Amino acid sequence: MKHPLQIIPEDFKNPIKLDRLLKTKPESYWSSRGERRVLDLFHLMAKRVPAYKDFLKKNKINHLLVKNISDFKKVPPVDKNNYLRVYPLEALCWDGEFDSKRWTVAVNSGSTGEPFYFPREIGQDRQYGLCAELYLRNNFEIHKKSTLYIDTWAMGAWIGGLFTYEALRLLAERGKYKLSIIAPGIVKDEIFKAVKSLGHKFDQVIIGGYPPFVKDILDEGETLGINWKKNNIKLIFSAESFSEEFRDYVYERAGIRDTYKGSLNHYGTADMGTMAHETPLSVYIRRVARDNLKIHNRLFVERKVPTLTQYIPELFYFEEVNAVLYCSGYSGLPFVRYDLKDWGGVISLASLAKIFKEENIDLSRETRKVGINNTVWNLPFVYVYERVDFSVKLYGAVIFPDSVRHALQTKRFSAGVTGKFTMYVDFDDKQDQFLVVNVELKKGVAKTIEFERMLQTEIVERLKTENSEYFSNYRSQPERQTPRVVLWDYESPEFFRPGIKQKWVKK
Template sequence: MNPIFARLSRRIIRYQLARTTSDQLIQLGKKKLIRAFRRAARHSSAYQILLREHDASVCDINTADDFVRRCPVLEKSNTFRRFPIDQLIASDTDKSQLASILTSSGHGSNGFAIGLSTRKQLKSTATLIDMGLELAFDIDRYKTLLINCLPMGVTFQSDTVCVANVSVREDMACAIVEQAGAAFEQIILCGDPIFLKKLCDFSQSKGLDWGRYRVNVIVGEETFSESFRDYLALVLNSNPDHPASGLIGSSMGVGELGLNLFNETRETIAMRRACMAQPDLLIDLFGRSAIDAPVPSFMVFNPMRTFVEVVNTDKHGNGDLLVSMLDPDIPIPLMRYKTGDKAKLLSTAELNAVCRKTNKDFSLPSLPVIALHGRAKDYLPDGMHLDHFKHLLYADPAIAAQVSGAFRLTSAVNGLRWEIQLQHGNEISPQSIASSLQAAASLTYGRVETICYSYHDFPHGKSLDYERKFVYWLG
């Protein structure tokens, strides 16, 4: 696409978003939903079988309410584990035009799932990515370098920013910053939390001065705590509460559905941090039990791209996240696909109530908002969540500087065992760090046996290669 035309298109979209409510966008998306459903029902033999087994007749499904009430819930076990790829691919897909494959992480017990893209879709990928980057990072205003440190062959295409796909090479990422960073007005780092911690550690050991650059971060792959955001901000010379500072925000994708399905914005980050400061907001939104749970991430989504549901909800609206993709050209159409995450859809009224109760002046996002509680399997048997321990690991910057970010939780007699990996060359004794973290954990969560290991002695280090999602919890 012509760069001038692309920039004009992004300005038009921003203008339209500013004048369209999230509820209006959702209604427009529902019209696309029925078209996407009918295409899947007509062209996916696997989906036809699932509809018959669920006694769902296509002619009876004419509205979004019909779709929600009658159509089956899909997940890996009844799609990718059950059907061969030929039955999952829509029959109107020209297989000679398949251009790329993206897999899920394989982190769950149901193995891998895949997402396919056509050449037509691939050509539009850069446009979609650039639109997202413009909304989050003003790439039309700042000459931008994006350093992609995501593993597993995840790459970015862009017609606007300069992209360096370095995968999990902290030395390569830092070398690019040092040698080329001054040629740009801002830098965007993209990676998962555990690798971004390694990148921070390595950059500090090399004396890299992040203060010379305007640095933004896209955090993917897993949830993280506000203490981790604060730690990144401290190392990268950023300020999460200042609108002129670089943005440190998260993005969530699902390999078989697509990248960046949900993402934080400055507004949603401000909401989450407001909830940290005012626990009564959490009670209003999620019930009194939310006080003992990690604060969820608030993220926006594009209802013209995805139809989002939350099912099996409790009385406060928290439940299982389902996503239906609305792209009419997607090779594997997935309707009501269960991602394995816990979430809540937030209404405009609830969001307005949050704004009224805070002392901070921030506006609502133009896109609809979801509260993401994280993966269902990240909840421990006693109701605690992995994010409790991620928070403790970064709550004290002095201790955070000494750990790698990797830990393993296991059941122990009368409680939990928390094994923590220290970073290379830590300067505080393992026993001292373990005592501090155990005291903090036990104060809130009961008996937690805490053990710190040197980097090479960490018994679970062989599964930490930064290419695979790290396993934090073994029940």
């Protein structure tokens, strides 16, 4: 008889008790539990997931010889290319069972327009529900306030909108919270109607969505006469990073006064769901790092301040290998040492506190001073910059170079462009996102506005055809999704220096 899988540890099932333990048990306690559980996961997968069993065999790994976390870290990582795309979907599931289960399936974009489907069961919804309940209590006090949660992530085959809805519904029922949910997705008119008609009936309104989209809602709502400050707005973000200047901007728009508890950002993927999230402590640390160069340089590897989150190692076990993040967890498709292709790192709370102390900042005293000492969890941090693969994010949609490349390779443009380009996402003075595509002209070809517009139209059509997330966003707000095409003379040094490998994406 198969031993039932325990997606959520038994003693995690009482969120109130768990919250208390996260604040009182030392970080080492949680790290040790995480190590034990990830080893158990590894051995279970070696026996009960056909694809992983074969993967280990091909790599000459005897799982019985993996006895501790040091042995575990020598196991080869898996990714889409060496694992997910090699085996049939059923082989990636527990006991090779797919068609006999009850799944909710999410999709993410592929680099060639070929999507990958990630199934999950109710266990993953409950796991996210547990994490969401912890932060909704810790940040927003949903146990004390009646709350309207407006789910503005895209509804449909993508993970954000439906995953959030299911988790909220489960936690609201389990905890008997005064929590109501409305899920208009990315339909702005319905969002505005919900705020106008329902917002004043609740103690607070939480808006969850992609950062640039939430900003658009706040900006446009104000022009329609919505007084956000009367609705006690709180914000939850996901799918991409943002600066603290962005946070300040949306706070001013929404009238949010609590710098550290007024919003949070998730770190999650379609592959594994929601893995980590910001806490009041991580927001505080991020803002200190922005203003204190010494601390920033000791914490992070890049000049840009990354998304900084905390995680429970027993639910998602993170590793940093050469500044790339691996994660293991009981996701819909279970993963061990899964290469997320995200550039970032892992840092313990103890190490972070030591760095602050050496820079003459007492973390305990400062958290008391800013009023977040009663929210601090003794958990490690994971920080993330960007994906290390060739992609950018625009309003939550992952944009790959292949779609742009296909547009430039259209026969009618072959006489005018070399096929080289560099794309990136930038922000204007109002903190609105936009996609820039820099295109190299062939030698002797002159820049014209007409040619620029033709390329722009073709790129949009290709993205709409090959990227379902982009197409969904485009239908809602075409002007924000239309890229700015910039034409450059042949071999312009800014982006097209001769003799070096072309950089398709600028981070």
